[in-house]
Amino acid sequence: MNRKTFLGQMLAASFVATLSIGAHAQATADIPAPVAVHNVVLVHGLFADGSSWGKVIPLLQAKGLHVTSVQNPLTGLQDDAAAVKRVLAQQDGPTLLVGHSYAGMVITEAGDDPKVSGLVYIAARAPDAGEDYPALTRRFAAAPASAGIRWSGDWASLTQDAFLKDFAGDLPQAEALSYFAVQQPFARAITTAKTTVAAWRLKPTWYAVSTQDHTIDTELQRFMAKRMGASTIELNASHVSLLSQPQAVADLIVKAAQGQR
Known part of the structure; x- marks a missing residue:
């Protein structure tokens, strides 16, 4: 390779790198800086209801x-x-806006609301706009909990065994059973739904990864958190860190509410 060709290739590579850095900087610049807020809205996921936030709320x-x-x-x-x-x-x-599990998909869709100043994901889905979430999950290890989903017509719920082992595996059994009793069935339509917007591209984000999760693969959580550029913590918890480690989850939400990254 002669000197002229080498210098030409170096200049081309430098130009591409500059474009890449500039595009990343522009994308980051489009997300507003975090601000302190007074209001927090909590959103539950599948196999649960609003009581799943009962320990975090106080x-x-x-x-x-x-x-x-x-x-x-x-x-x-x-x-x-x-x-x-x-x-x-x-x-x-x-x-x-705070979402656990499937509710990450919900806040990704609803989070473009002008009142929303930031998004917190707790072991949660975070698809891009129009992304096939089931296809994304297949790029990672299969989550054991999915084998415990049982259908009755167009409605599904998690079996007791899967709930205790793979959903709430780090809760005492008696406590896990009490949450199993308030499990809400979900409609088949949710399994093929796609977001029309990715609010995490528009708002500051935070993410709590569960490292012992058998419902959403931990590596998938890490991938989604990194992709959105979230301020991230990792908890040695099952899928229901909001129940097994409510203080750590609350601390992250308070940090986000104070506008801290």
């Missing part, structure tokens, strides 16, 4: 935050996003 209230837990109908992604937006409409100012 910890947030003790910090002076105004907290609301949404009751998702689990009839479809757009229905659940609409339920979240109804609650957002009742907030009196900027609001932090």
Whole structure:
């Protein structure tokens, strides 16, 4: 290779790198800086209801935050996003939106609401706009909990054995059984739903990865957290860290509410 060709290739590589860095900087610049908020809206996932936030809520209230837990109908992604937006409409100012598990998909869809100032994902789905989430999961290890899903017509729920072992595996059995009793079935439409927007591309984000998760693969969680550029913590917890480690989850939410990365 002569000197002229070598220098030409070096200049071309430098130009591409500069474009890449510039594009990344522009994407980052498009996301506003985190701001402190007073309102926190919590959104539950599949195999659960709003009571799954029962341990986290008093910890947030003790910090002076105004907290609301949404009751998702689990009839479809757009229905659940609409339920979240109804609650957002009742907030009196900027609001932090927090989603666990499937609710990460819901807050990704509903989080473009102008009242939402930031998004917190707790062992949660975080698809891109229009992304096939089931196809994304197949790039990672299969989650054992999925084998425990049972259908009755167009509605599904998790078997007791899968709930105790793969969903809430680090809770005492008696406690896990009490949450199993309030499990809400979900509609088949959720399994093929795709988000129309990725709010994490528009708002500051935080993510709590569960390293002992048998419901959403840990490496998939890490991938989604890194892709969105989230401020990330890792918890040695099952899928339900909000129940087994509520203080750590609450601390992350408080940090986000204070606008800290």
